[in-house]
Amino acid sequence: MNHFLKFISAVLISWTSMAFANQKIVLISDVDDTIKISDVRYLYDKVSFSVFKDSLFFGMNLVYQAIAQKDSESVSSEFHYVSNGWKPTVEESHGAILNDFKFPDAHNYRPRNLKEVLTKVSHKENQIQSIVNQEQPDVLILVGDNGEKDPKTYHEMAKKIKKQYESEGREVKIYTYIHIVYEPKNKQTLDLMPDQIPFSNAAELAVELAERGLIKGTSAIKIINAVKEKLAIEPANSVYGPLVNPYFKYRKKTSYYHRSQCLRNYNQSPFVSLLNGLND
Template sequence: MKSFVVRFLAVLLLVSGSLASYAQTIVISDIDDTVRPQYVQDLMDSAKYAFDKDSLFIGMSELLQVIAKDADASVFYVTRAPEWLMAKTHKESLKRGRFPAGVYFPRTVHSKDNHKYKVIEEIIDRTKPSDVIMLGDNGEADPKVYNTMTMMYPGIRFHQYIRDAYNTPKFGGEGTSLYLGQQFFVTPVEVALDLQRRGFLKNSSVRSLVDYLVPRIVAEKGKPKRGVMAFPYFVECRDFLWFWDQEISVYPSLLDLKAKIEKRCNN
Protein backbone atom coordinates (compact mmCIF):
# COMPACT_ATOMS: atom_id res chain seq x y z
CA MET A 1 0.00 0.00 0.00
CA LYS A 2 2.77 2.46 0.92
CA SER A 3 4.49 2.06 -2.44
CA PHE A 4 1.15 2.69 -4.17
CA VAL A 5 0.65 5.97 -2.32
CA VAL A 6 4.24 7.06 -2.82
CA ARG A 7 4.06 6.33 -6.56
CA PHE A 8 0.97 8.48 -7.10
CA LEU A 9 2.18 11.29 -4.87
CA ALA A 10 5.45 11.28 -6.79
CA VAL A 11 3.49 11.83 -10.01
CA LEU A 12 1.70 14.78 -8.42
CA LEU A 13 4.99 16.24 -7.22
CA LEU A 14 6.44 16.07 -10.71
CA VAL A 15 3.38 17.71 -12.21
CA SER A 16 2.97 20.51 -9.68
CA GLY A 17 6.53 21.07 -8.52
CA SER A 18 7.48 20.79 -4.87
CA LEU A 19 4.05 20.27 -3.35
CA ALA A 20 5.36 20.25 0.19
CA SER A 21 6.84 23.71 -0.30
CA TYR A 22 3.48 25.42 -0.83
CA ALA A 23 0.64 23.05 0.15
CA GLN A 24 -0.67 25.06 3.09
CA THR A 25 -4.16 23.64 2.53
CA ILE A 26 -5.19 20.27 1.15
CA VAL A 27 -8.60 18.72 0.56
CA ILE A 28 -9.28 15.06 1.28
CA SER A 29 -12.62 13.89 -0.07
CA ASP A 30 -14.42 10.60 -0.01
CA ILE A 31 -16.46 9.73 -3.13
CA ASP A 32 -19.38 7.35 -2.54
CA ASP A 33 -22.27 9.03 -0.69
CA THR A 34 -20.12 12.15 -0.39
CA VAL A 35 -19.88 13.52 -3.94
CA ARG A 36 -21.95 10.84 -5.68
CA PRO A 37 -24.87 8.72 -4.38
CA GLN A 38 -24.11 5.08 -3.69
CA TYR A 39 -26.52 4.00 -0.92
CA VAL A 40 -23.77 2.01 0.77
CA GLN A 41 -26.11 0.71 3.45
CA ASP A 42 -28.25 -1.28 1.01
CA LEU A 43 -26.48 -4.00 -0.96
CA MET A 44 -29.06 -4.34 -3.74
CA ASP A 45 -29.54 -0.63 -4.35
CA SER A 46 -25.84 0.05 -3.97
CA ALA A 47 -25.19 -2.34 -6.85
CA LYS A 48 -27.44 -0.22 -9.07
CA TYR A 49 -25.14 2.77 -8.57
CA ALA A 50 -21.91 0.82 -9.08
CA PHE A 51 -21.79 1.64 -12.78
CA ASP A 52 -23.77 4.89 -12.74
CA LYS A 53 -21.35 7.55 -13.97
CA ASP A 54 -23.88 10.38 -14.18
CA SER A 55 -25.59 10.48 -10.79
CA LEU A 56 -24.00 13.06 -8.51
CA PHE A 57 -24.82 15.22 -5.51
CA ILE A 58 -25.62 18.67 -6.82
CA GLY A 59 -22.97 21.33 -6.40
CA MET A 60 -20.15 19.21 -5.04
CA SER A 61 -17.94 19.74 -8.08
CA GLU A 62 -18.57 23.50 -7.94
CA LEU A 63 -17.75 23.53 -4.23
CA LEU A 64 -14.48 21.66 -4.71
CA GLN A 65 -13.53 23.86 -7.65
CA VAL A 66 -14.00 26.97 -5.52
CA ILE A 67 -12.05 25.51 -2.59
CA ALA A 68 -9.19 24.49 -4.86
CA LYS A 69 -9.07 27.97 -6.36
CA ASP A 70 -9.69 30.25 -3.37
CA ALA A 71 -7.64 28.22 -0.89
CA ASP A 72 -4.99 27.23 -3.46
CA ALA A 73 -5.60 23.68 -2.28
CA SER A 74 -4.52 20.34 -3.69
CA VAL A 75 -7.29 17.73 -3.84
CA PHE A 76 -7.05 14.05 -2.95
CA TYR A 77 -9.90 11.58 -3.50
CA VAL A 78 -9.61 8.72 -1.01
CA THR A 79 -12.10 5.87 -1.09
CA ARG A 80 -12.47 2.42 0.46
CA ALA A 81 -14.22 1.18 -2.68
CA PRO A 82 -12.24 -1.54 -4.46
CA GLU A 83 -10.30 -0.43 -7.51
CA TRP A 84 -11.34 -3.43 -9.62
CA LEU A 85 -15.04 -2.66 -9.12
CA MET A 86 -15.36 1.13 -8.84
CA ALA A 87 -12.30 2.87 -10.29
CA LYS A 88 -13.72 3.22 -13.80
CA THR A 89 -17.03 4.59 -12.52
CA HIS A 90 -15.35 6.94 -10.06
CA LYS A 91 -12.89 8.39 -12.55
CA GLU A 92 -15.54 8.89 -15.21
CA SER A 93 -17.94 10.44 -12.69
CA LEU A 94 -15.29 12.92 -11.56
CA LYS A 95 -14.50 13.74 -15.17
CA ARG A 96 -18.12 14.15 -16.30
CA GLY A 97 -18.93 16.14 -13.19
CA ARG A 98 -15.99 18.49 -13.83
CA PHE A 99 -14.43 17.94 -10.46
CA PRO A 100 -11.03 19.55 -9.91
CA ALA A 101 -7.99 17.52 -10.87
CA GLY A 102 -6.59 15.51 -8.00
CA VAL A 103 -5.03 12.23 -7.02
CA TYR A 104 -7.34 9.21 -6.71
CA PHE A 105 -6.67 6.49 -4.14
CA PRO A 106 -9.00 3.46 -4.32
CA ARG A 107 -8.58 0.33 -2.25
CA THR A 108 -6.34 -2.07 -4.18
CA VAL A 109 -5.80 -5.80 -3.87
CA HIS A 110 -2.82 -4.94 -1.67
CA SER A 111 -4.80 -2.64 0.64
CA LYS A 112 -5.73 -3.59 4.16
CA ASP A 113 -8.82 -2.68 6.15
CA ASN A 114 -6.92 0.40 7.34
CA HIS A 115 -6.58 1.68 3.75
CA LYS A 116 -7.98 5.15 4.44
CA TYR A 117 -5.93 5.65 7.58
CA LYS A 118 -2.68 4.78 5.85
CA VAL A 119 -3.35 6.74 2.67
CA ILE A 120 -4.37 9.91 4.50
CA GLU A 121 -1.44 9.57 6.88
CA GLU A 122 0.96 9.29 3.95
CA ILE A 123 -0.62 12.26 2.16
CA ILE A 124 -0.31 14.45 5.26
CA ASP A 125 3.25 13.34 5.98
CA ARG A 126 4.34 14.22 2.46
CA THR A 127 2.41 17.43 1.89
CA LYS A 128 2.88 18.84 5.40
CA PRO A 129 -0.23 21.07 5.30
CA SER A 130 -1.24 23.65 7.86
CA ASP A 131 -4.96 23.04 7.13
CA VAL A 132 -6.82 19.93 5.98
CA ILE A 133 -10.39 20.20 4.68
CA MET A 134 -12.06 16.79 4.92
CA LEU A 135 -15.30 15.78 3.21
CA GLY A 136 -17.01 12.49 3.95
CA ASP A 137 -20.32 10.89 4.86
CA ASN A 138 -21.80 8.98 7.77
CA GLY A 139 -22.54 5.79 5.88
CA GLU A 140 -19.39 4.00 6.97
CA ALA A 141 -16.19 4.95 8.78
CA ASP A 142 -15.37 8.50 7.62
CA PRO A 143 -16.15 10.19 10.96
CA LYS A 144 -13.93 7.74 12.85
CA VAL A 145 -11.10 7.88 10.31
CA TYR A 146 -11.09 11.66 10.17
CA ASN A 147 -11.25 11.96 13.96
CA THR A 148 -8.26 9.64 14.28
CA MET A 149 -6.26 11.89 11.97
CA THR A 150 -6.98 14.92 14.15
CA MET A 151 -5.54 13.09 17.14
CA MET A 152 -2.46 11.98 15.20
CA TYR A 153 -1.66 15.51 14.01
CA PRO A 154 -2.54 17.97 16.81
CA GLY A 155 -0.49 20.73 15.14
CA ILE A 156 -2.66 20.76 12.00
CA ARG A 157 -6.01 22.54 11.70
CA PHE A 158 -8.67 20.11 10.48
CA HIS A 159 -12.03 21.19 9.05
CA GLN A 160 -14.31 18.14 8.91
CA TYR A 161 -17.60 18.03 7.03
CA ILE A 162 -19.71 14.87 7.04
CA ARG A 163 -22.71 14.41 4.77
CA ASP A 164 -25.75 13.46 6.85
CA ALA A 165 -26.92 10.73 4.49
CA TYR A 166 -28.28 8.29 7.09
CA ASN A 167 -30.05 8.73 10.40
CA THR A 168 -27.88 7.90 13.39
CA PRO A 169 -29.03 5.54 16.17
CA LYS A 170 -30.49 8.62 17.90
CA PHE A 171 -33.21 8.55 15.24
CA GLY A 172 -33.36 4.79 14.77
CA GLY A 173 -30.87 4.53 11.91
CA GLU A 174 -27.46 2.97 11.35
CA GLY A 175 -25.58 6.09 10.30
CA THR A 176 -22.38 7.00 12.10
CA SER A 177 -22.57 9.77 14.68
CA LEU A 178 -20.18 12.70 14.66
CA TYR A 179 -17.07 13.21 16.76
CA LEU A 180 -16.11 16.47 18.44
CA GLY A 181 -15.10 19.06 15.85
CA GLN A 182 -17.09 17.52 12.98
CA GLN A 183 -20.07 19.10 11.29
CA PHE A 184 -22.95 17.61 9.33
CA PHE A 185 -23.93 19.00 5.93
CA VAL A 186 -26.68 18.06 3.51
CA THR A 187 -25.85 20.40 0.63
CA PRO A 188 -22.55 22.00 -0.41
CA VAL A 189 -23.93 25.42 0.52
CA GLU A 190 -23.45 24.79 4.25
CA VAL A 191 -19.82 23.78 3.69
CA ALA A 192 -19.21 26.91 1.62
CA LEU A 193 -20.76 29.15 4.28
CA ASP A 194 -18.65 27.60 7.01
CA LEU A 195 -15.44 27.82 4.99
CA GLN A 196 -16.25 31.45 4.29
CA ARG A 197 -16.50 32.04 8.05
CA ARG A 198 -13.09 30.40 8.46
CA GLY A 199 -11.53 32.61 5.81
CA PHE A 200 -10.95 30.02 3.07
CA LEU A 201 -13.51 31.22 0.52
CA LYS A 202 -14.03 34.65 -0.98
CA ASN A 203 -17.36 36.41 -0.49
CA SER A 204 -17.79 36.63 -4.26
CA SER A 205 -17.27 32.89 -4.65
CA VAL A 206 -19.81 32.02 -1.99
CA ARG A 207 -22.32 34.43 -3.49
CA SER A 208 -21.91 32.76 -6.88
CA LEU A 209 -22.40 29.32 -5.33
CA VAL A 210 -25.48 30.42 -3.39
CA ASP A 211 -27.03 32.16 -6.40
CA TYR A 212 -26.40 29.15 -8.63
CA LEU A 213 -27.18 26.26 -6.30
CA VAL A 214 -29.98 27.35 -3.98
CA PRO A 215 -32.68 27.77 -6.68
CA ARG A 216 -31.83 24.33 -8.08
CA ILE A 217 -31.89 22.64 -4.70
CA VAL A 218 -35.15 24.31 -3.68
CA ALA A 219 -36.78 23.40 -7.00
CA GLU A 220 -36.04 19.67 -6.68
CA LYS A 221 -39.23 17.61 -6.64
CA GLY A 222 -39.84 14.41 -4.75
CA LYS A 223 -37.05 11.98 -3.96
CA PRO A 224 -35.13 11.31 -7.19
CA LYS A 225 -33.12 8.16 -7.89
CA ARG A 226 -30.91 9.21 -10.82
CA GLY A 227 -29.17 12.27 -12.16
CA VAL A 228 -27.73 15.30 -10.39
CA MET A 229 -29.62 15.41 -7.11
CA ALA A 230 -29.71 17.29 -3.83
CA PHE A 231 -31.68 14.68 -1.86
CA PRO A 232 -31.73 11.17 -3.36
CA TYR A 233 -34.58 8.96 -2.23
CA PHE A 234 -32.50 7.09 0.36
CA VAL A 235 -31.17 10.14 2.23
CA GLU A 236 -32.24 10.42 5.87
CA CYS A 237 -30.93 13.53 7.59
CA ARG A 238 -32.81 14.07 10.82
CA ASP A 239 -29.56 14.69 12.69
CA PHE A 240 -28.79 17.79 10.64
CA LEU A 241 -28.94 21.19 12.36
CA TRP A 242 -28.97 24.57 10.59
CA PHE A 243 -26.42 27.10 11.89
CA TRP A 244 -26.45 29.86 9.28
CA ASP A 245 -29.26 32.25 10.18
CA GLN A 246 -26.80 35.13 10.44
CA GLU A 247 -25.98 34.76 6.73
CA ILE A 248 -29.63 35.06 5.64
CA SER A 249 -29.41 38.85 5.73
CA VAL A 250 -26.54 38.64 3.22
CA TYR A 251 -28.03 35.83 1.11
CA PRO A 252 -31.85 36.03 1.45
CA SER A 253 -32.37 32.87 -0.62
CA LEU A 254 -30.90 30.88 2.29
CA LEU A 255 -34.28 31.23 3.97
CA ASP A 256 -35.78 29.10 1.18
CA LEU A 257 -32.90 26.63 1.46
CA LYS A 258 -33.39 26.31 5.20
CA ALA A 259 -37.11 25.64 4.71
CA LYS A 260 -36.37 23.03 2.01
CA ILE A 261 -33.85 21.23 4.20
CA GLU A 262 -36.08 21.23 7.25
CA LYS A 263 -39.02 19.88 5.28
CA ARG A 264 -37.01 17.14 3.57
CA CYS A 265 -34.98 16.07 6.58
CA ASN A 266 -37.99 15.87 8.88
CA ASN A 267 -40.11 13.98 6.36
Protein backbone atom coordinates in the same frame (compact mmCIF):
# COMPACT_ATOMS: atom_id res chain seq x y z
CA MET B 1 -31.31 22.87 8.75
CA ASN B 2 -32.09 25.39 11.53
CA HIS B 3 -28.41 25.77 12.42
CA PHE B 4 -27.73 26.93 8.86
CA LEU B 5 -28.94 30.47 9.47
CA LYS B 6 -26.67 30.86 12.48
CA PHE B 7 -23.71 30.95 10.13
CA ILE B 8 -25.10 33.49 7.67
CA SER B 9 -23.69 36.49 9.50
CA ALA B 10 -20.30 34.81 9.56
CA VAL B 11 -20.19 34.85 5.77
CA LEU B 12 -19.93 38.64 5.93
CA ILE B 13 -16.58 38.29 7.68
CA SER B 14 -15.14 36.18 4.90
CA TRP B 15 -15.58 38.93 2.30
CA THR B 16 -12.50 40.61 3.75
CA SER B 17 -8.94 39.34 3.24
CA MET B 18 -8.50 35.60 3.71
CA ALA B 19 -6.76 34.13 6.73
CA PHE B 20 -4.72 31.50 4.93
CA ALA B 21 -2.41 33.52 2.67
CA ASN B 22 0.93 31.82 1.91
CA GLN B 23 -0.22 28.53 3.37
CA LYS B 24 -0.75 25.12 1.84
CA ILE B 25 -4.25 23.70 1.97
CA VAL B 26 -4.77 19.97 1.42
CA LEU B 27 -8.27 18.55 1.07
CA ILE B 28 -8.78 14.80 1.40
CA SER B 29 -12.23 13.63 0.35
CA ASP B 30 -14.13 10.40 0.44
CA VAL B 31 -16.14 9.65 -2.72
CA ASP B 32 -19.16 7.39 -2.12
CA ASP B 33 -21.99 9.24 -0.31
CA THR B 34 -19.71 12.25 0.16
CA ILE B 35 -19.58 13.63 -3.37
CA LYS B 36 -21.15 10.71 -5.27
CA ILE B 37 -24.66 9.39 -4.64
CA SER B 38 -24.09 5.74 -3.67
CA ASP B 39 -26.44 4.60 -0.86
CA VAL B 40 -23.73 2.29 0.49
CA ARG B 41 -25.82 1.01 3.39
CA TYR B 42 -28.22 -0.81 1.07
CA LEU B 43 -26.70 -3.52 -1.11
CA TYR B 44 -29.19 -3.37 -3.98
CA ASP B 45 -28.92 0.41 -4.31
CA LYS B 46 -25.15 0.30 -3.79
CA VAL B 47 -24.75 -2.06 -6.74
CA SER B 48 -27.14 -0.03 -8.90
CA PHE B 49 -25.49 3.32 -8.20
CA SER B 50 -22.02 1.87 -8.75
CA VAL B 51 -22.57 2.02 -12.52
CA PHE B 52 -24.10 5.52 -12.65
CA LYS B 53 -21.56 8.05 -13.91
CA ASP B 54 -23.52 11.23 -13.23
CA SER B 55 -24.79 10.56 -9.69
CA LEU B 56 -23.28 13.71 -8.21
CA PHE B 57 -24.38 15.26 -4.96
CA PHE B 58 -25.26 18.52 -6.63
CA GLY B 59 -22.86 21.40 -6.01
CA MET B 60 -20.04 19.48 -4.33
CA ASN B 61 -17.79 20.06 -7.33
CA LEU B 62 -18.53 23.78 -7.09
CA VAL B 63 -17.44 23.82 -3.45
CA TYR B 64 -14.12 22.13 -4.20
CA GLN B 65 -13.56 24.41 -7.19
CA ALA B 66 -14.11 27.42 -4.92
CA ILE B 67 -11.34 26.20 -2.61
CA ALA B 68 -9.04 25.68 -5.61
CA GLN B 69 -9.62 29.28 -6.72
CA LYS B 70 -7.61 30.36 -3.70
CA ASP B 71 -4.47 29.39 -5.61
CA SER B 72 -4.56 32.79 -7.27
CA GLU B 73 -4.27 34.47 -3.86
CA SER B 74 -0.86 33.08 -2.79
CA VAL B 75 -2.50 29.98 -1.36
CA SER B 76 -1.46 26.54 -2.58
CA SER B 77 -4.09 23.79 -2.60
CA GLU B 78 -4.01 20.07 -3.31
CA PHE B 79 -6.97 17.68 -3.57
CA HIS B 80 -6.95 13.93 -2.99
CA TYR B 81 -9.81 11.46 -3.26
CA VAL B 82 -9.59 8.32 -1.14
CA SER B 83 -12.07 5.46 -1.45
CA ASN B 84 -12.42 2.10 0.28
CA GLY B 85 -14.01 0.82 -2.91
CA TRP B 86 -12.11 -1.88 -4.82
CA LYS B 87 -10.49 -0.33 -7.90
CA PRO B 88 -12.02 -2.60 -10.63
CA THR B 89 -15.54 -2.04 -9.30
CA VAL B 90 -15.47 1.73 -8.71
CA GLU B 91 -12.73 3.28 -10.85
CA GLU B 92 -14.90 3.91 -13.92
CA SER B 93 -17.83 5.56 -12.15
CA HIS B 94 -15.67 7.46 -9.67
CA GLY B 95 -13.39 8.62 -12.47
CA ALA B 96 -16.37 9.87 -14.44
CA ILE B 97 -17.70 11.86 -11.48
CA LEU B 98 -14.32 13.42 -10.71
CA ASN B 99 -13.40 14.24 -14.32
CA ASP B 100 -16.76 15.06 -15.93
CA PHE B 101 -17.74 17.43 -13.13
CA LYS B 102 -14.26 18.98 -13.05
CA PHE B 103 -13.24 18.24 -9.49
CA PRO B 104 -9.79 19.75 -8.84
CA ASP B 105 -6.85 17.32 -9.11
CA ALA B 106 -9.16 14.53 -10.25
CA HIS B 107 -6.09 12.41 -11.05
CA ASN B 108 -5.25 12.18 -7.34
CA TYR B 109 -7.59 9.25 -6.85
CA ARG B 110 -6.78 6.39 -4.47
CA PRO B 111 -9.13 3.36 -4.34
CA ARG B 112 -8.22 0.03 -2.75
CA ASN B 113 -6.21 -2.48 -4.74
CA LEU B 114 -6.61 -6.27 -4.60
CA LYS B 115 -3.81 -6.75 -2.07
CA GLU B 116 -5.44 -4.27 0.30
CA VAL B 117 -8.79 -6.01 -0.07
CA LEU B 118 -7.32 -9.44 0.66
CA THR B 119 -5.16 -8.33 3.58
CA LYS B 120 -7.84 -6.01 4.99
CA VAL B 121 -5.35 -3.23 5.68
CA SER B 122 -6.55 0.16 6.85
CA HIS B 123 -6.53 1.70 3.39
CA LYS B 124 -8.05 5.09 4.14
CA GLU B 125 -5.94 5.66 7.25
CA ASN B 126 -2.76 4.70 5.40
CA GLN B 127 -3.57 6.93 2.45
CA ILE B 128 -4.36 9.93 4.64
CA GLN B 129 -1.07 9.53 6.49
CA SER B 130 0.82 9.12 3.21
CA ILE B 131 -0.75 12.26 1.75
CA VAL B 132 0.02 14.32 4.86
CA ASN B 133 3.63 13.12 4.89
CA GLN B 134 3.97 13.94 1.20
CA GLU B 135 2.19 17.29 1.09
CA GLN B 136 3.03 18.71 4.55
CA PRO B 137 -0.12 20.88 4.72
CA ASP B 138 -0.59 23.92 6.91
CA VAL B 139 -4.35 23.40 6.66
CA LEU B 140 -5.91 19.96 6.31
CA ILE B 141 -9.56 19.56 5.30
CA LEU B 142 -11.15 16.13 5.69
CA VAL B 143 -14.53 15.59 4.00
CA GLY B 144 -16.55 12.40 4.48
CA ASP B 145 -20.03 11.13 5.30
CA ASN B 146 -21.91 9.31 8.04
CA GLY B 147 -22.61 6.19 5.99
CA GLU B 148 -19.80 4.03 7.28
CA LYS B 149 -16.67 4.79 9.33
CA ASP B 150 -15.57 8.28 8.29
CA PRO B 151 -16.40 10.05 11.59
CA LYS B 152 -14.32 7.57 13.62
CA THR B 153 -11.51 7.31 11.06
CA TYR B 154 -11.17 11.06 10.60
CA HIS B 155 -11.28 11.74 14.34
CA GLU B 156 -8.49 9.26 15.01
CA MET B 157 -6.39 10.51 12.10
CA ALA B 158 -6.83 14.15 13.14
CA LYS B 159 -5.53 13.35 16.62
CA LYS B 160 -2.60 11.38 15.21
CA ILE B 161 -1.61 14.10 12.74
CA LYS B 162 -1.82 16.89 15.33
CA LYS B 163 0.39 14.84 17.65
CA GLN B 164 2.85 14.28 14.80
CA TYR B 165 3.04 18.01 14.04
CA GLU B 166 3.44 18.88 17.73
CA SER B 167 6.36 16.46 18.04
CA GLU B 168 8.00 18.27 15.10
CA GLY B 169 7.38 21.71 16.58
CA ARG B 170 4.90 22.67 13.89
CA GLU B 171 1.22 23.60 13.74
CA VAL B 172 -1.59 22.37 11.51
CA LYS B 173 -5.20 23.44 11.31
CA ILE B 174 -7.55 20.49 10.71
CA TYR B 175 -11.18 20.89 9.71
CA THR B 176 -13.43 17.85 9.42
CA TYR B 177 -16.75 18.03 7.56
CA ILE B 178 -19.22 15.15 7.56
CA HIS B 179 -22.03 14.84 5.00
CA ILE B 180 -25.13 13.71 6.90
CA VAL B 181 -26.65 11.37 4.32
CA TYR B 182 -28.36 8.95 6.72
CA GLU B 183 -30.56 9.74 9.69
CA PRO B 184 -28.38 9.91 12.83
CA LYS B 185 -29.30 7.91 15.90
CA ASN B 186 -28.46 10.84 18.17
CA LYS B 187 -30.25 13.99 17.05
CA GLN B 188 -28.08 16.17 19.29
CA THR B 189 -24.60 15.02 18.32
CA LEU B 190 -25.59 13.62 14.88
CA ASP B 191 -23.30 10.72 15.86
CA LEU B 192 -20.26 12.93 15.27
CA MET B 193 -17.22 13.82 17.35
CA PRO B 194 -17.11 17.31 18.93
CA ASP B 195 -14.44 18.48 16.46
CA GLN B 196 -16.51 17.48 13.40
CA ILE B 197 -18.85 19.76 11.46
CA PRO B 198 -22.01 18.37 9.82
CA PHE B 199 -23.50 19.50 6.52
CA SER B 200 -26.55 18.26 4.63
CA ASN B 201 -25.77 19.67 1.18
CA ALA B 202 -23.22 21.70 -0.75
CA ALA B 203 -24.76 25.01 0.32
CA GLU B 204 -24.23 24.28 3.99
CA LEU B 205 -20.66 23.16 3.35
CA ALA B 206 -20.00 26.36 1.42
CA VAL B 207 -21.21 28.49 4.34
CA GLU B 208 -19.07 26.55 6.80
CA LEU B 209 -15.98 27.01 4.62
CA ALA B 210 -16.69 30.69 4.06
CA GLU B 211 -17.01 31.22 7.79
CA ARG B 212 -13.46 29.95 8.20
CA GLY B 213 -12.06 31.92 5.26
CA LEU B 214 -11.45 28.81 3.18
CA ILE B 215 -13.55 30.09 0.26
CA LYS B 216 -14.72 33.56 -0.71
CA GLY B 217 -18.08 34.75 0.56
CA THR B 218 -19.11 35.56 -2.99
CA SER B 219 -18.31 31.98 -4.04
CA ALA B 220 -20.43 30.67 -1.18
CA ILE B 221 -23.37 32.81 -2.26
CA LYS B 222 -23.17 31.50 -5.82
CA ILE B 223 -23.22 27.92 -4.55
CA ILE B 224 -26.10 28.65 -2.17
CA ASN B 225 -28.13 30.16 -5.00
CA ALA B 226 -27.40 27.18 -7.24
CA VAL B 227 -28.51 24.70 -4.57
CA LYS B 228 -31.60 26.75 -3.79
CA GLU B 229 -32.61 26.84 -7.45
CA LYS B 230 -31.95 23.12 -7.85
CA LEU B 231 -34.03 22.25 -4.79
CA ALA B 232 -36.92 24.34 -6.07
CA ILE B 233 -37.24 22.25 -9.25
CA GLU B 234 -35.96 18.88 -8.07
CA PRO B 235 -38.79 16.30 -8.06
CA ALA B 236 -39.43 14.29 -4.93
CA ASN B 237 -38.03 10.74 -4.94
CA SER B 238 -35.50 11.57 -7.65
CA VAL B 239 -33.04 8.87 -8.70
CA TYR B 240 -31.01 9.90 -11.74
CA GLY B 241 -28.45 12.60 -12.40
CA PRO B 242 -27.00 15.24 -10.05
CA LEU B 243 -29.29 15.73 -7.05
CA VAL B 244 -29.36 17.65 -3.80
CA ASN B 245 -31.62 15.10 -2.10
CA PRO B 246 -31.81 11.68 -3.81
CA TYR B 247 -34.80 9.55 -2.92
CA PHE B 248 -33.01 7.49 -0.28
CA LYS B 249 -31.72 10.41 1.75
CA TYR B 250 -33.41 10.33 5.13
CA ARG B 251 -35.75 7.40 4.65
CA LYS B 252 -37.37 8.31 7.96
CA LYS B 253 -39.00 11.65 8.62
CA THR B 254 -36.25 14.06 9.62
CA SER B 255 -37.62 17.58 9.43
CA TYR B 256 -34.18 19.09 10.01
CA TYR B 257 -32.99 17.91 6.60
CA HIS B 258 -36.25 17.60 4.73
CA ARG B 259 -36.39 19.27 1.31
CA SER B 260 -39.34 21.47 2.25
CA GLN B 261 -37.55 22.62 5.42
CA CYS B 262 -34.47 23.51 3.38
CA LEU B 263 -36.54 25.64 1.05
CA ARG B 264 -38.32 27.37 3.94
CA ASN B 265 -34.97 28.30 5.48
CA TYR B 266 -33.60 29.55 2.18
CA ASN B 267 -36.62 31.84 1.86
CA GLN B 268 -36.47 33.34 5.36
CA SER B 269 -35.86 37.07 5.43
CA PRO B 270 -32.31 37.11 6.90
CA PHE B 271 -31.12 34.79 4.18
CA VAL B 272 -32.92 36.66 1.41
CA SER B 273 -31.54 39.99 2.66
CA LEU B 274 -28.02 38.63 2.59
CA LEU B 275 -28.40 37.43 -0.99
CA ASN B 276 -29.94 40.71 -2.11
CA GLY B 277 -27.12 42.66 -0.49
CA LEU B 278 -24.51 40.73 -2.42
CA ASN B 279 -26.36 41.00 -5.68
CA ASP B 280 -26.70 44.78 -5.52
